[in-house]
Amino acid sequence: MAEKIEKDGVFDMSTNSCGWLKYIFGKRISIPRRVMWAGVFIFGNYFAFFHIWRIGNRYYEYPHSIKDRAKIEGHSFPVITVCLNSMHSRKKLMNLHPELGIQPRGNEIKDNCSLWDFYGHNHDGLTHDLSLFDHIHLDNFYNETYSAFLMISCKYKKDDCTKWWKRTLTLYGNCQVLDLAAMPNRASISPDGFRSLQMVLAYNQSDWTYGWNSFMDGFSIFYNPEGETVLDPMRSITVNSRIVPIMFLQQHRNIKLGEPYTECTRNRSLQYFKPYSKYNCNYECLIKEVYKRCKCRVPYFPKTTEYQVCMYHEHTRCVAHILKEFMYSDCHCPVPCSELFYKKTVYYTEMHQNFRNKTAEMLKRFPDIALASVRISLPENYEMQHQEQADYEISQLFSDVGGAMSLILGISLVSFLELCELLWASSRMGWSYRKKIATKSRRSFQRVGPAMFDLAKSVKGTVGILTHLDSSTDSKESIIDKKVIVYTPSTDRWNKKATSGRSS
Incomplete structure (x- = not known):
């Protein structure tokens, strides 16, 4: 999973989501099916939280009765x-x-x-x-x-x-x-x-x-x-x-x-x-x-x-x-x-x-x-x-909350913990990937330098820019085989490639 996140930069909900949530957030799901399951999700949440609100109010009224003996x-x-x-x-x-x-x-x-x-x-x-x-x-x-x-x-x-x-x-x-x-x-x-x-x-x-x-x-x-x-x-x-x-x-x-x-x-x-x-x-x-x-x-x-x-x-x-x-x-x-x-x-x-x-x-x-x-x-x-x-104790409250959540949403304590773990893993992996991309971009910018970066963008064709200069042996006039960053204006992308000989 970590390798997939590092490669694509996204969390694949189709293979890693909890239960039927993959039909809403997953890939390659038809729009009608996604809309149908989104409606079920919204209605289920409304129904569940409405009943949780009602039973919560009942619990905090602390109802009780008298038993004679x-x-x-x-x-x-x-x-x-x-x-x-x-x-x-x-x-x-x-x-x-x-x-x-x-x-x-x-x-x-x-x-x-x-x-x-x-x-x-x-x-x-x-x-x-x-x-x-x-x-x-x-x-x-x-x-x-x-x-x-x-x-x-x-x-x-x-x-x-x-x-x-x-x-x-x-x-x-x-x-x-x-x-x-x-x-x-x-x-x-x-x-x-x-x-x-x-x-x-x-x-x-x-x-x-x-x-x-x-x-x-x-x-x-x-x-x-x-x-x-x-x-x-x-x-x-x-x-x-x-x-x-x-x-x-x-x-x-x-x-x-x-x-x-x-x-x-x-x-x-x-x-x-x-x-x-x-x-x-x-x-x-x-x-x-x-x-x-x-x-x-x-x-x-x-x-x-x-x-x-x-x-x-x-x-x-x-x-x-x-x-x-x-x-x-x-x-x-x-x-x-x-x-x-x-x-x-x-x-x-x-x-x-x-x-x-x-x-x-x-x-x-x-x-x-x-x-x-x-x-x-x-x-x-x-x-x-x-x-x-007591007519309504904490055990009954937990039982009713679980029933309200499970009736439509099918959520239990185990699935709820699994969902929390999934959200935590996706957010953590996504943040790590964004941090890694930002670090690579910062290093590339430091090696190329701002002047050569602007020069590369101004060239209309495919231009190679030297990414590594040894101040002790090389010079800008005598360039040997080096790894360069190639900027293509038509696609507005930067790519790495190896080139041999002198670039002009």
């Missing part, structure tokens, strides 16, 4: 937190902090609004000089004035759980959290069997005051996945003396692919909470905003030595307004790539008449006491997983 392992009963909607005891406030202006029951309309505004409300009765209450230390304020309630009955499966609650301070005041790990009967916390929690709670209606839930009666019962301590009203139910909710929970888990299909995080850590969750992240964002704007901390936030406890007026004027008006959408908190959550189904009923009869005598002696009952069940012993799956 049930997994037996990994299901667990949620963390149950019981909070009384009255965050402070009216009697304790009257005894410990009379300066707040809390009145006895029946005269609530004359209450000073300082406590209500402490939780983000604005009233005309707001005490303007809130520094009068700054002597109230908020840590002691929450610990000494919280409203107590009584756990009359608690059953988890068949075991008594009345003693396995621990008090914790939250955004909604002092609450009780069920600690299943502390139960002595380890079979109770086994995931096998029907898991149900039944509670009967008693609270004093005459001891009611304000809180984040204003005058809402009864309890708020929160359910969280293990590890989440943030109490969200969207994951709670309300329980009071008038209704008995029966809540069925089902454990679910979202498993996401991550970038570029969906935005999620795998190993993100938080400063105040472990493990990571969207709720914990949003709450931490709220905490940092309070620290940034108010320059103090509140007792129901995670403890830190960086800031001092807020004073009463700081909580009322700054913290409460942030908690009421904070926009969680301003926080960058992507969902975790594996997110556990519970779906709830709630039914409502009334207390059984037998239970009412048993408690009637007690309620007569304590008319201010109200009873509330609830049942929380996790009947299914499996976890529903919703796993994202």
